[in-house]
Amino acid sequence: MFNMNPLNLADAQMQQLIMLLVAGVLGFIIGYISRQRTIRELEGELASTERAIDDCLRTPVVVASATDGESIVLNRIRARASEIDFSRIGMASVDNADDLKVIVGVGPFLEKKLHAIGIYTFRQIANFNQEDIEKVNDIIEFFPGRIERDDWVGQATELANKK
Structure with a gap:
């Protein structure tokens, strides 16, 4: 009766080729996005592992006399204070904190x-650039982007201007 075979259409092979091409492109895009997400996760794990290795290899500047965790953390942070560019953000001391x-x-x-890394004033924080923010964030072991x-x-700029 009716001949409804889609393969008998004049452009059936062209349609199949186009569908195959679209499926291939979509598969490539989905695979690429998935791979990029995996790479970002692995880079995050690598960074935290490298930080842990650096902490293990770094000798503390000040030996922790107390057994509490706070002084150990502060000594570990104090050991990295030299990584901050104080010539750019400015020097300060406890006296003018x-x-x-x-x-x-x-x-x-x-x-x-x-304070352990030498940041005491609003003016120092107000002088941070993006690199300083990332470096301080890493040194003080604070939440990324916080x-x-x-x-x-x-906030520090406003507070420094009010002084």
Whole structure:
């Protein structure tokens, strides 16, 4: 009766070729995206492993006399203070220290960490550039991107201008 065989159409082979090409392109795109996500995860694991290895190999500048974890962490952070570019952000000391806890996102222990690497004033934080933010974030072992999300630089700039 009716001849409904799709292979009898004049352009059936062309349609099949186009569908095969589209399927191949979609497969490539999905595979590429999946591979990039895997690469990002592996790079994150590699960075944390390298940080752990660096911590193991680094000799502390100050020997922890106390057995509590806080002093061990502060000594580990203090050992990395030389990685900060103080010629750009400025030098400060305990004598002219600001109350960094005023900045949203900075608590008492985090303030101790910042002091351990030589950051005492709002002006120093206000002078941070992107590289400084990443370096300080890594050294003080803080959540990635938290300094930017809480806008420490903006808050510190306002607080330094009010002084």
